[in-house]
Amino acid sequence: MGLEKQHYSLHPKFHVAVDCIVFGFDGGELKLLVHKRKFEPYLGHWSLFGGFLKEDESLTDAANRILNELTGLKNIYMEQLQTYGEIDRDPAGRVISVAYSALIPAHRYSAAYSRQYGATWVNLKEVPRLIMDHNQMVEKGLRRLRRRASSQPIGFELLPGEFTLPQLQALYEAIFQNTLDKRNFRKKILSMDVLVKLDKKDMTSSRKGAYLYRFDRRKYRRMVDAGNGFAI
Amino acid sequence: MGLEKQHYSLHPKFHVAVDCIVFGFDGGELKLLVHKRKFEPYLGHWSLFGGFLKEDESLTDAANRILNELTGLKNIYMEQLQTYGEIDRDPAGRVISVAYSALIPAHRYSAAYSRQYGATWVNLKEVPRLIMDHNQMVEKGLRRLRRRASSQPIGFELLPGEFTLPQLQALYEAIFQNTLDKRNFRKKILSMDVLVKLDKKDMTSSRKGAYLYRFDRRKYRRMVDAGNGFAI
DNA sequence: TGTTTAAGCGTTAATATTACACTTAAATTC
DNA sequence: GAATTTAAGTGTAATATTAACGCTTAAACA
Numbered sequence: 001m002g003l004e005k006q007h008y009s010l011h012p013k014f015h016v017a018v019d020c021i022v023f024g025f026d027g028g029e030l031k032l033l034v035h036k037r038k039f040e041p042y043l044g045h046w047s048l049f050g051g052f053l054k055e056d057e058s059l060t061d062a063a064n065r066i067l068n069e070l071t072g073l074k075n076i077y078m079e080q081l082q083t084y085g086e087i088d089r090d091p092a093g094r095v096i097s098v099a100y101s102a103l104i105p106a107h108r109y110s111a112a113y114s115r116q117y118g119a120t121w122v123n124l125k126e127v128p129r130l131i132m133d134h135n136q137m138v139e140k141g142l143r144r145l146r147r148r149a150s151s152q153p154i155g156f157e158l159l160p161g162e163f164t165l166p167q168l169q170a171l172y173e174a175i176f177q178n179t180l181d182k183r184n185f186r187k188k189i190l191s192m193d194v195l196v197k198l199d200k201k202d203m204t205s206s207r208k209g210a211y212l213y214r215f216d217r218r219k220y221r222r223m224v225d226a227g228n229g230f231a232i
Numbered sequence: 233m234g235l236e237k238q239h240y241s242l243h244p245k246f247h248v249a250v251d252c253i254v255f256g257f258d259g260g261e262l263k264l265l266v267h268k269r270k271f272e273p274y275l276g277h278w279s280l281f282g283g284f285l286k287e288d289e290s291l292t293d294a295a296n297r298i299l300n301e302l303t304g305l306k307n308i309y310m311e312q313l314q315t316y317g318e319i320d321r322d323p324a325g326r327v328i329s330v331a332y333s334a335l336i337p338a339h340r341y342s343a344a345y346s347r348q349y350g351a352t353w354v355n356l357k358e359v360p361r362l363i364m365d366h367n368q369m370v371e372k373g374l375r376r377l378r379r380r381a382s383s384q385p386i387g388f389e390l391l392p393g394e395f396t397l398p399q400l401q402a403l404y405e406a407i408f409q410n411t412l413d414k415r416n417f418r419k420k421i422l423s424m425d426v427l428v429k430l431d432k433k434d435m436t437s438s439r440k441g442a443y444l445y446r447f448d449r450r451k452y453r454r455m456v457d458a459g460n461g462f463a464i
Numbered sequence: 465t466g467t468t469t470a471a472g473c474g475t476t477a478a479t480a481t482t483a484c485a486c487t488t489a490a491a492t493t494c
Numbered sequence: 495g496a497a498t499t500t501a502a503g504t505g506t507a508a509t510a511t512t513a514a515c516g517c518t519t520a521a522a523c524a
Contacts, residue, residue: 007272007324011284013245016317016328040239052243055326059317083315083330085248085291092239094287096248096328098315166471183473184513206470207522398502415504416482438501439491 016053017097020067021141024106025158030174035119041092042131063100072113077157078102101141103157149175153230156215164202164210194220248285249329252299253373256338257390262406267351273324274363295332304345309389310334321365333373335389381407385462388447396434396442426452
């Protein structure tokens with residue numbers, strides 16, 4: 001602090017915010033979690049989950065804290081996306097905003113939470129007008145999600161720990177916005193040998209039932225160490 | 233400003249810095265441009281090109297200004313990489329740093345500039361200990377460069393406007409750290425139809441000489457619009 | 465018991481990738 | 495000016511990957 005005074009005190013300081021984009025999957029479509037903003041300006045407008053960085057926390061900590069405060073969510077997959085610094089992006093003052101992108105299975109955000117915190121899922125194809133540059137952030141996050149999903153095993157963050165192959169396929173179809181061949185999809189995903197088949201079936205979506213699988217991080221790591229990459 | 237006072241004034245403010253990573257290619261190896269820091273703390277230590285954001289400029293503007301002030305470089309390819317916000321990343325005070333990654337053909341940074349500004353190229357395999365988290369930034373930038381280079385035409389930013397196919401191949405070999413088959417490489421790059429062959433040869437590297445090519449952004453766009461992607 | 469519904473499974477054709485060696489153009493040397 | 499040297503430039507066959515395609519099965523329900 002003494003040092004800071006000495007060296008940097010001539011330079012201007014800025015408000016630094018964090019905005020969290022939360023993507024979800026409900027078995028059918030990709031969703032975005034939004035809420036109505038709790039403070040001015042834009043109080044009551046649709047918004048991502050944003051807040052200000054504090055003195056005693058890192059950006060990552062801030063992202064987790066803010067998301068938790070505004071949604072109740074904790075321990076979820078999150079990665080830094082991009083930082084937005086246009087001069088007039090916020091009409092109430094100069095704010096540098098660091099956007100984070102989070103992924104959860106939509107069912108993890110229950111109706112109860114939703115009522116308590118007032119956050120709701122919207123279909124990614126019907127995202128309302130969000131405040132400031134938040135729509136831009138969502139677009140960027142979505143592009144990144146699409147790119148990442150085909151070369152890294154992040155799709156599993158959007159599914160429950162146990163899932164069926166038809167569910168997994170539906171997820172990738174939702175992400176890539178196309179249809180996939182059932183047999184080719186199974187062949188490909190199973191040939192990577194990163195899933196373990198459980199002795200249980202999910203009986204909710206068909207009479208026959210579909211076997212449940214888990215993504216095995218250890219197997220994945222082994223595959224990577226062997227020089228192979230995840231690809232779908 | 234009135235609004236800012238009203239709404240945000242309770243929140244803390246932070247110094248915001250920009251750090252520029254400059255990657256170059258000299259025909260043989262990938263290089264990193266570094267210099268000895270011009271201010272305390274760490275005055276005289278190896279560093280990326282960093283400076284503080286000003287009130288009246290966007291992050292992008294700051295990145296361009298800072299790079300220009302410290303190296304003389306202007307109008308070069310640059311993209312935002314990642315923002316670093318650990319509490320004690322800078323011993324002289326809390327600073328949020330936004331890292332940018334720039335690409336240039338190494339020859340564009342001449343010996344003259346180098347003398348004037350004191351910046352020098354170092355081989356990416358022999359990067360010295362840099363200040364603070366700058367080595368981490370370089371690693372991240374390099375990983376991103378590797379990923380991007382195989383799916384987007386950013387490699388051309390590392391070559392002069394006119395280049396030969398052997399030069400282009402050498403570039404990708406340097407980026408991916410492997411060797412490529414001459415015939416297969418040509419086949420692939422030419423099949424995308426994004427290069428135009430010139431009626432000139434570069435005679436500096438062989439008796440026979442090698443034809444010069446240019447990357448044609450218009451052709452590239454046409455290819456993308458047709459639904460095809462760049463891939464090497 | 466028959467019907468319904470989604471799950472699960474294998475093969476062939478088409479396409480993309482890899483491996484591989486000789487010829488050519490121009491400068492340099494003898 | 496003939497012979498030599500050097501990197502540029504070119505095609506084809508083998509292999510691997512991807513894409514296309516329809517029938518059987520398990521379990522619930524009528």
